Amino acid sequence: MNSESNPIAALLWTFGLMSLFAVGGANSAIPEMHRAAVDVHHWLTDKQFADVFAISQLSPGPNVLIVTLIGYSVAGVAGALAATVAMCGPTALLAYYVSRFLDRSRDARWPAIIQAALVPLSIGLMAASGLIVVQTSDQSWIAVLITIVAAALAFATRINPLWMLLAGGLLGFAGVV
Amino acid sequence: MPRESPPVAAPAPDASAPSPPHQPGLLELFLAFAKMSLAGFGGVLVWARRAIVEQHRWMTAEEFNETFALCHFLPGPNIVNLSVVFGSRFRGIAGGFAAFAGLVGPPMVIATILAALYARYGDVDVLRRTLAGVACAAVGLLFAVVLKMMLPLLKRRDVTGLVILAAVFVAIGLIRWPLQIVLLVAIPFSLAITILTRRMVKA
Numbered sequence: 001m002n003s004e005s006n007p008i009a010a011l012l013w014t015f016g017l018m019s020l021f022a023v024g025g026a027n028s029a030i031p032e033m034h035r036a037a038v039d040v041h042h043w044l045t046d047k048q049f050a051d052v053f054a055i056s057q058l059s060p061g062p063n064v065l066i067v068t069l070i071g072y073s074v075a076g077v078a079g080a081l082a083a084t085v086a087m088c089g090p091t092a093l094l095a096y097y098v099s100r101f102l103d104r105s106r107d108a109r110w111p112a113i114i115q116a117a118l119v120p121l122s123i124g125l126m127a128a129s130g131l132i133v134v135q136t137s138d139q140s141w142i143a144v145l146i147t148i149v150a151a152a153l154a155f156a157t158r159i160n161p162l163w164m165l166l167a168g169g170l171l172g173f174a175g176v177v
Numbered sequence: 178m179p180r181e182s183p184p185v186a187a188p189a190p191d192a193s194a195p196s197p198p199h200q201p202g203l204l205e206l207f208l209a210f211a212k213m214s215l216a217g218f219g220g221v222l223v224w225a226r227r228a229i230v231e232q233h234r235w236m237t238a239e240e241f242n243e244t245f246a247l248c249h250f251l252p253g254p255n256i257v258n259l260s261v262v263f264g265s266r267f268r269g270i271a272g273g274f275a276a277f278a279g280l281v282g283p284p285m286v287i288a289t290i291l292a293a294l295y296a297r298y299g300d301v302d303v304l305r306r307t308l309a310g311v312a313c314a315a316v317g318l319l320f321a322v323v324l325k326m327m328l329p330l331l332k333r334r335d336v337t338g339l340v341i342l343a344a345v346f347v348a349i350g351l352i353r354w355p356l357q358i359v360l361l362v363a364i365p366f367s368l369a370i371t372i373l374t375r376r377m378v379k380a
Contacts, residue, residue: 019252019253021252022254025249025255027319027322029356031349031350031356032356035356039353048299050308050309051295051305051309052292052295053315053316054309054311055292055308055311057311057315057318058218059284059287060216060287061215061217061281061283061285061287062257062280062284064253064257065281065285065288068285068288068289069291069295072293072296080288080292081285084281084285087254088253088277091251091254092277093261094253095248095251095259095261095262096261096265096273098247098251099247099265099266111250113371113375115246115250117367117368117370117371119326119330119338120330120335120341120345121360122326123326124341124342124343124349125345126322126323127346127350128349130319130323131346133315133319137312137313139309143310146313146314147316147317148317149317150314150316151317151320151321152321154317154318154321155324161218161318162218164314164317165311165314168314168315169314170310171310173306173307173310177306177313
C-alpha cells in the first residue's frame with residue numbers, strides 16, 4: 001500500500017479497515033487509531049491525539065467523530081469527510097445486510113452468543129483506550145486526581161458528563177492541571 | 178457546541194414536526210436522528226432510546242433492545258449501525274441512508290469546524306491547557322464506562338471473561354499489538370469458550 005503519497009487513500013484504507021474491526025464501538029478503537037495516527041503514519045503527535053480525543057468528547061454526536069478530527073488534520077475538509085465515511089460506511093453496510101438476513105431467519109440465538117463472547121473483548125479494548133489517553137493527558141498528580149474524580153462521579157452519580165468535561169476544561173484553563 | 182443540554186431532562190418536546198406513530202418519512206428520519214445526535218454529548222444512545230421509544234413511539238422498548246443488541250455485536254460505531262438498521266426497517270435503503278445522514282452529517286460539520294479552529298489555534302497556550310484538562314476528565318468518563326461494564330462480569334465471578342478482558346488489555350494497551358491480529362486470535366477463542374461454557378451449564 002503506497003499510502004504516504006496520497007493522504008486521502010491512506011485515510012480511506014486505514015479507517016475503512018479499522019471500521020470492520022472496531023468491536024464494541026468507537027471507544028474500543030482508540031488504541032488502534034492512536035497506533036495508526038501517531039505511530040505508523042505520524043499524522044499527529046501524542047499531545048495532539050489527546051487534544052483531538054478531548055475535542056471529540058466535548059462536541060455533540062457519536063464519539064466516532066474523533067476520526068473526523070484526525071482526517072481534517074491530515075487533509076483538511078476532504079480528509080475529514082474521507083475519514084468519517086471510511087469509518088462509518090463499511091460497518092453501516094454490514095449492519096444493513098446482517099439485519100435483513102436476521103429478519104428473515106429469525107434465529108435469535110447467535111447474536112446473543114456472539115455478543116456474550118465479544119463483551120470481555122470490548123471492555124478490554126476500552127480499558128486499553130483509557131490507558132493510552134492517560135499516558136499523554138495525565139502528566140501531573142492533579143491531572144490524575146481529576147481523572148479519578150471524574151471516573152468516580154460518572155460511575156456513582158447521574159450527573160451529566162458534560163459538566164465534568166467543562167470542569168476539567170476550567171481547571172486546565174486556570175492552569176491547575 | 179453545547180447550546181442547550183438539560184442535565185437529566187428529556188429532549189425538548191417536539192412541536193414543529195408532527196409525528197404519526199408509525200412509518201416515519203425520510204425527512205422525519207433525518208431530522209429525528211439529527212436532533213438526537215446533536216443532543217448527545219458523550220453518547221447518543223440514551224437520547225436515541227428516548228426519541229425512538231418514548232417520544233415518537235416508533236418501537237417498543239423490547240424492539241429497541243433487540244435492535245441495539247444486534248448493532249452492538251456488529252463491529253463499528255454502534256449508534257451508527259443502529260441508525261442504518263432502524264431507518265431501513267421503515268423506508269428501505271433510502272431510510273437507512275436518511276437516518277445515517279441525520280446522525281452523522283450535522284455533528285460532522287461541527288467537528289470539522291472545531292478541527293479547523295484547532296488547526297489554527299491549537300498552539301495557543303490557554304487552549305492547550307484547557308484541552309488537557311478536558312482530556313483528563315474525558316478519560317475518567319471512559320474508565321467509568323469500563324467499570325460499569327465490568328460489574329456484571331465481577332458479580333457473576335466470570336473468571337474466563339475477566340482473563341480474556343485482561344489479556345486483550347495487555348496485548349493492545351501495554352504491548353501495543355495491532356488490533357486486527359489480536360482480534361483474529363481473541364474472537365475465535367472467546368467464542369469457543371462461550372459456547373463450551375453454555376453447553377456445560379446446560380448439561
